[in-house]
Amino acid sequence: MKLGVVVVAGVLGGAAAASGAPTSAAPLTHPNFLWLIAEDFGPHLGCYGTKQVWTPHLDELARQGVRYTRFYTTAPVCSPSRSAFMTGMYATSIGAHNHRSHRDDGFQLPPGVRLLTDWLREAGYFTANIRQLPPSCGFRGTGKTDWNFAVQGKPFDSDNWADLKSHQPFFAQVNFQETHRxxxxxxxxxxxxxxxxxxxxxxxxTRADWAAYLDAASELDRKVGRVLAQLEADGLADRTVVFFFADNGEAHVRGKQFCYEEGLHVPLIIRWPKAFPPPKHFQPG
Structure with a gap:
């Protein structure tokens, strides 16, 4: 299973066990989850040692949480990678490994394979793929899914950040395209x-192109900072587990679409909120 699904499932299971509550109705002991997903981005942040990049918000997120140095996607391009982390299964095991090969043929997931949002809904979660952000953020989320299979029904309950505060606990994702060419x-x-x-x-x-990529990373950080500030302003930060990661590596030769280090190695930062400290067995990767 992909780490994001494992961590979310582990927290849900632990919280349900601690509360004795059925998984069909999430009690107040369940945290919110927020995924901040970059496109085509390797571990090129200040907190990873990269120079000539300005990422104060993500560096601070790493300082407050856990920064993973050996986190890899299961595919070097978006649709198989995103298919994997939204199902918790390798794309090869669900027939989603050939990039965007099932956009128009109605291909369905194998029996028994479900989206993460399906499991979360059963646990009482509100789910959102954010496009509409508050005006204070100054931009819109892309709402990208790009799964390599057809989805029956509605995978998310909303695309509007404004719905989150009144629908807790929630699972929400915000996609950023700054590091995509x-x-x-x-x-x-x-x-x-x-x-x-x-x-x-x-x-x-080569130098000019790499500098442009790092500039895109700096702009990504600025927008991530806006989202984190909004989370704080809405009073949600103290009960929300924040994940920052990328769908695949950087869009350079040997990177995106190549099964090399640069195509698969991506950043992962997880910040646990004050109200929900990490489980005792939780260790940095």
Whole structure:
């Protein structure tokens, strides 16, 4: 199973056991879950040691939580990876491994395989794939799913952040496209100062492209900061487990669509809230 599904399932099971409550109705002892999902992004944040990138909000999230250094997606491109982390199964085991091969053919998941949101609903959770964010955030979520299978019914209850406060506990995800090509972020990184991977030619074009990628990461951090600030302003931060991760590695040669380190190695940061400290067995990856 994918780590996100494992952690969510573990917390649900632990909370239900502690409360003695049936899983059909989530009690107040259940935390909220918020997934912040980047596209095409490797572990290139300040907290991972990257230079010429400005990521104060994600660095602070890592300081408050757990930063994973060996977290890998199960596929180097979005649709099989997203199919995996929303079902908790390898894409090869559910027939979703060929990128976007089932967009129009009505392909169904195998019997017994369900979305994470299905399990969460049974546990009493409200589910949301956020497109509509408050005006204070200054942007919209992409609402991306890109699963490589057809979905029967409605996988999410809402796409509006405003619904979360009155529908707790909730599971919500916000998708960010800043690190997906083409990069459109303000220029800040100095191409002459960036540390390009050693397998790339040290050429001005390479440096400029890598700098643009790091600028996109800085812009991603700015928007993540807006969402985290809104979570705090709404009084939800103290009972929400926050995950930050990416669907696959960076969109460079040897990265996205390549089963190399750069295509599979992504960041993962988990912050547990004050009201719900980590389980005793929870260890950094």
């Amino acid at each position: 083409p990069f459109r972020a303000p220029h800040r990184a100095d191409p002459a100062q960036v540390q390009i991977p050693p397998y790339y030619p040290d050429h001005p074009i």
